Amino acid sequence: MPARKSAPRKARKATKWVYLFNGGRAEGSAKMRELLGGKGAGLAEMTNAGLPVPPGFTITTQACNAYFAKGRTLPTGLWEQIEACLAKVERSTGKRLGDPANPLLVSVRSGAAMSMPGMMDTVLNLGLNDATRDGLAALTGNERFAWDAHRRFLSMFGRIVLDIPGEKFEHRLDEKKRASGARTDADLPPGALRDLVREYREIVKRETKRDFPDDPRAQLRAAIEAVFKSWFGRRAVDYRNTFKIPHDLGTAVSVVTMVFGNMGDGSGTGVAFTRDPNTGEKTLYGEYLLNAQGEDVVAGIRTPDKISTLKARLPAVYKQFEAIAKRLEKHYRDAQDLEFTIERGTLYMLQTRSAKRTAAAAVKMATDMVAERLITKEEAIGRVDPAQVVQLLLPHFDPAAVKRARAEGRYLAKGLNAAPGGATGRAVFDANRAAELRGLDLAVVLVRPETSPDDFHGMVAATGILTARGGSTSHAAVVARGLGLPCVSGCEALTIDLERRQMRVGDTAIREGDPISIDGTTGEVFAGEIPTVPARFREMADLRALLGWADRVRRLGTWANADTPEECALARELGAEGVGLARTEHMFRQANRLPIVQDMILADTLEGRKAALAKLLPIQQGDFREMLRAMDGLPVIIRLIDPPLHEFLREFADVHVELAVARAKGEKVSGDDRRVRLAHRLKQLHEDNPMLGLRGCRLLLVYPEVLEMQVRAILGAAADVAERGGRPKPEIMMPLVAVMGEMDRLEAEVRRVAKEVEAERGRKIPFHFGTMIEIPRAALIADQIAAKAEFFSFGTNDLTQTTLGISRDDAQKSFLTRYVEQQVIPDDPFHVLDREGVGALITMAVEKGRTARPNLKVGICGEHGGDPSSIAFCDAAGLDYVSASAYRVPVARLAAAQAALKSAQGDR
């Protein structure tokens, strides 16, 4: 600061700290959200729109920041501006603060630019003391109302401004209700209210060692400062930290003339949405209470009435409110969430803000509003949170049935809502049994302590997955999301006894075959069945329309990760423009293939391996044929085998223990025993860090016969499809490439086999050759790699693991969850792409790759391909497409469109 250099300006224009809204004119507007907070901006906008808003003024967020900058003292000029505004409000209402003859009472409301629960909220009825209370009683002719307002004010101010624990006041209130036999506050006799006023004063004196401040101006000043201070209150700070809201925004304070909903049955207060936030239907939705103040609605002491019933009770008011709601929606061009109060037949609007809504409602509102010409298609695209869309596509529980189940005591426990949707079926405790029962056409929920890749066939067979351990990026969660299956993970209340094939929650035991239901959207687990409602994408006209608009806007391609023909078909229906990742090893794990794969691994000789591979070849070729057919005309990227071999032998992991036990029991174990061979081979294959070991293309170079079989299967399948008139577009992808020596050899080998197959089939078989970029070194030498690779696919799961040095499988249970909770890192990097690290490598690789090969096709096929914020990054990084699990393709379509719109805005 150049303080010493330039003389302070003498006649500096005073900062404007306070904005008036009064008599149909407001100094602020909806655009001044940052300065006036959401509430203040809404009040100003409504005032200017001629809506009935009680007069008042808003103290800016800037004033709040200045308050802290000056060591918690009001900034110069603030109080004077408040007084000036107050005078204007007094003039227009004819009331005066502290005037017993016609007292002005105000509410003091906090309001930051973004809604922050956990902040101090509102002090009502400010301005009351014994004199003004009596004045109010005289003026309204309603003594009880005046005493009620006074006791309310004392407890609210005591709690919020003076920091006295609320239960001290409530305790006395409860005593009075008990003593007078009153069911609700409204039933309290006036004498009881009078006693409460006295007793509340005593509480304040005892707790603060001072008398309650009866000077209304002192009250106002203290309330404003209390709102300021609440900005750095513990809950508010924690909340901002959790949701990454900057701490320097500050809160605004709105001071609003009190209007009273508790002045008899012609008065009331309520909240309403301009459209149904659950369904999106265009109808007023909300509730109200007659003869009540706002806090009564929130407290839930009396059950509020549906807003539609107001029509019969106060028809004129209802009609006026309906018109205002319509007007506000049109004004804001979005569904609104409104607060209102009716004082003796007169309607006052106290708040308007954008309405929160479910995914279904968001889609319907957006498309309806386009039809109503309220918003453009581009705006509609921006109105739906892509992350929510996936919920629409999964089968979900009938809400009424859930309510019933809860009433029947069938609720068992709550875990993590790892993959959305509802699933109901018989509990089974191992993958084989799941596959078995599925064969009998029974719906099953696979229940495991945690899942591993060996459970895949059971997971495919299940309608839902429940695990006792593992976070929302555990194997179970990731695979379930991939399969579009509901999953509840980490449900630690479960005790699973695999030997007895049962699980317990408290006293309840669920045996194998007993029906259970899991809600992957909420994380809840129930005993018994709950009927689900399947999602029918075909019938979701609104969503399809919205996605259609998105398709016209987006630049990024949206592809799918799919491992089976069924997944391909589903992906295509959901709008996939290609398959970005087909994992051949998932096919290896199916029941009729695994033994062959195991034979191959256990073979001691090349001949032995080749014999097993010969059996696998027609099976793989058949799989590929069906997939290429399902995606006819669209590219299908098939990745050659990736995981380390011991993953296919997981079922035998404990064979050394078995052997030790057998020997301990005196069994003679010969060297030829299969268990001995298995134990030996497992020991050979054991790696301390398999993730960094013999897998991916390393495996293909050590066992080139596997590469040959897979390339033959892919190109043979393509030839099959082409021979029947199809248009197969196979692309062959190498996993885990890190050095050019690998690329050189892999490419040569693939092209050699391709030539052989083409000669055998007597036709040209067009295909593309490319590679995953999933090792940092590959990104660093991407220019070299692009000389051989026709496409890159960023495997962001592995790339995240190596770039951050974090094992996805392990980190969840040890430190990653803690890291996210304690904000050591902003997000789980396996969920939201780490832009600074992984993102930097991607950007570098794209740039280098395109330098070497300008038409290089670049995509992403990790989990991140389905995460909206990661998709936005992919768009900015210039990728050609994102690939995610089938159910996430619509998410990607929408997110890609939003990214395109945003970057177009940025370009303008």
Add this chain to the structure above:
Amino acid sequence: MPARKSAPRKARKATKWVYLFNGGRAEGSAKMRELLGGKGAGLAEMTNAGLPVPPGFTITTQACNAYFAKGRTLPTGLWEQIEACLAKVERSTGKRLGDPANPLLVSVRSGAAMSMPGMMDTVLNLGLNDATRDGLAALTGNERFAWDAHRRFLSMFGRIVLDIPGEKFEHRLDEKKRASGARTDADLPPGALRDLVREYREIVKRETKRDFPDDPRAQLRAAIEAVFKSWFGRRAVDYRNTFKIPHDLGTAVSVVTMVFGNMGDGSGTGVAFTRDPNTGEKTLYGEYLLNAQGEDVVAGIRTPDKISTLKARLPAVYKQFEAIAKRLEKHYRDAQDLEFTIERGTLYMLQTRSAKRTAAAAVKMATDMVAERLITKEEAIGRVDPAQVVQLLLPHFDPAAVKRARAEGRYLAKGLNAAPGGATGRAVFDANRAAELRGLDLAVVLVRPETSPDDFHGMVAATGILTARGGSTSHAAVVARGLGLPCVSGCEALTIDLERRQMRVGDTAIREGDPISIDGTTGEVFAGEIPTVPARFREMADLRALLGWADRVRRLGTWANADTPEECALARELGAEGVGLARTEHMFRQANRLPIVQDMILADTLEGRKAALAKLLPIQQGDFREMLRAMDGLPVIIRLIDPPLHEFLREFADVHVELAVARAKGEKVSGDDRRVRLAHRLKQLHEDNPMLGLRGCRLLLVYPEVLEMQVRAILGAAADVAERGGRPKPEIMMPLVAVMGEMDRLEAEVRRVAKEVEAERGRKIPFHFGTMIEIPRAALIADQIAAKAEFFSFGTNDLTQTTLGISRDDAQKSFLTRYVEQQVIPDDPFHVLDREGVGALITMAVEKGRTARPNLKVGICGEHGGDPSSIAFCDAAGLDYVSASAYRVPVARLAAAQAALKSAQGDR
């Protein structure tokens, strides 16, 4: 090539393919090594220097390349130039090729720019046929000599040019020797030689279906083409691949007038070094045979005589040779390896080249030559291969004793020479026993199938390490090099029976306690003791002088990795300017600490952990105190705990098997059983990929009490040292940092504890705070990290693992060795720093780091810190220092100086 655009030049100057050396004048020189090969350049240089070189000419490497470029035909003009040179040689010698009256015979020698054993070598006596043979006989008056030359030529030409297996000729030769009772070739009667000539002709006819080519020009042409072709012979190609020599260098061919060492006792042939290549002593060293041709010396049929004996036998020749040797050394300013032939009293020089030498010789020669003012100190620095220097510093076997052991049949097997030096001691098969016996002052060699970090205390106690498995970067090898212990790894001939505590090699059994000896320089293993000769750095005046010169030249600091006060002292003696890495966990593994560490890990509560840590604190503080004292005045970088906790529980890894066996045997195992607790904790701690798991600073953030203890121990130790007048320079280093959230918290915590300790001790305790850069993401955000870190230390072991996605522990046994063998990657990246990947990240991090903090101190502390080529990279990348194990500090001093000299040259 702009062939179409410009008309071909008509009168293009013909390429010069052949360089003459004849009559004291040569067209070539020593500088034309690339064009004329080492041999041709040497012959030319010697000719020009006026030395007695038989006339001849050299065909260039360019001609060789042109030969292949034209589909294996001689390039235009080559033969004409050969003819022209031949004519000049004929003119100066008075002999003519194929002239029976005075036949010119020549040798045809291959010679690339770099020496390549496995290439075709030399054809002698070319030009002989029946007529010239008879002429030679007449001319020399020595018929036997002529027939001997002829049969030699036929078999040599047959073998080398005509590709006939040599044993076919040798077989006949042996028959003749047997039949005539001749002991050596020289004893064969002339009749037998005559028969051989006939029989050799028959062999050629049978094998090639053609008569032997008797036309001397056809012989010459065929021999030249054979030398060309040998460039792409299998052995030559393999050799170049192994040693990374480009394939486009080509070989030159020298055609030299024959001189004959086999013309009686006034003739002879030999090789000699101008200085002793073993010791470096300034004395002629070599051997010769009278009445022999070069091949006889190589074949070893007669034992050659020491060069010194030539003085008595042919004093004039010896004197001349001595003078020539001196002159050549002076001329080349380096020790030479010479070939010579004496023909009837006349000395001829046939080759001169730089002499290969041992490390000791290299050092002595270099320093002697500086004293002799033959070379500068800078040149002396360049004369010693840094990688060899480490050999000088380790104890090594007395060569005479090794010879004796071999004669006594005590040689057992050969493994990999994993860490140099000789060690002798009692074989022990586990680490505890090693420590035990060491306590009794017995020397032990630790023998293990392979070692793990749990063996560290046994490794420290041992004088040498022998493993049956594991490569030269296995745990055993790396730790042994770190400790300066000899190590033979991967000695697969051993069968180790841990239960019986013995090992077998073939029929020999070695029991625990039996003495064995291992030679880590050769990889050999012997039964029984072999006395070693300790290295005494203090007494190595030459080496110390050389390193002193290196210190004045180098820019890079040379620090040491050291974990104990003893290592610190050693490192300092060897020239370390600081400790770049002290691994605190190595202290945790010592016998008196491990149980406490295990208690800490097994503790269920914070209190339990703190109790264990309280016991560790004084022990660690004591360690640090001694280390800081040993390095008084020099920086000591102490890295806080790095490995995952389960590494400290390795001895219990099989407790679950133990439990299963106990239960199978019917034992009742209670839940309180320590084994059950251990098994439970191990299961909790288990990670699929511990390298990417809960370790390093992650551990410190999850268990901040560990960080607190370690920081207290370090700063407490510094205060202890300072209080006694020392100058401690502690630096506290964080391992495995990947994100800024970690840095922020770690720094705050370290500074908080530091303030506490300073308050408690009542003194300021200066220290530096810094971090390892060993995760790619850390390199990518190095600018942010440098805002908090005062120094970076590249942990290139881990950085290599994550950047390449290769686990060091596993990759050796699975694919890395194969990758290096098959040149998928040029070098083992854990040995030689991967410049394209890891190097790119280092360069980026240094640049970013220095941008944020210009005085950032940057070093490297991985294995690479002791590798000369990696050190050159560190110099170029602008690092401040390299840190390696103590014994590698001299290596680093020399390598750093060489790098500085090289970059200064580059700058010029």
